[in-house]
Amino acid sequence: MFGSTYHGMQCRxxxxxxxxxxxxxxxxxxxxxxxxxxxxxxxxGLKILKNLIEPTANALPIL
Structure with missing residues (x-):
């Protein structure tokens, strides 16, 4: 009797x-x-930001 109870407890x-x-x-x-x-x-997001702030090839004219 005790063996089956113990076995059941072990299984659970x-x-x-x-x-x-x-x-x-x-x-x-x-x-x-x-x-x-x-x-x-x-x-x-870092790739996108890098492309947004990429330097221009030529200097921009000053107005």
């Missing part, structure tokens, strides 16, 4: 541990994806 504990690991992996993947998107957006 393993299922709970597996669920916690799954949640951790999902959160880690979500954070990694968010960082990739954020860094990609920042780099894209």
């Amino acid at each position: 504990a393993l299922i709970a541990k597996g669920g916690i690991r799954t949640v951790k992996v999902m959160l880690n993947q979500f954070l990694k994806a968010a960082m990739v998107i954020l860094i990609g957006n920042l780099l894209e």
Whole structure:
């Protein structure tokens, strides 16, 4: 009797541990994806800004 109860408790504990690991992996993947998107957006913005302030090839005439 005690053996089956103990076994059942062990099974439930393993299922709970597996669920916690799954949640951790999902959160880690979500954070990694968010960082990739954020860094990609920042780099894209820097490229645009670089092109906006690129020096001209010739000096501009003064009015």
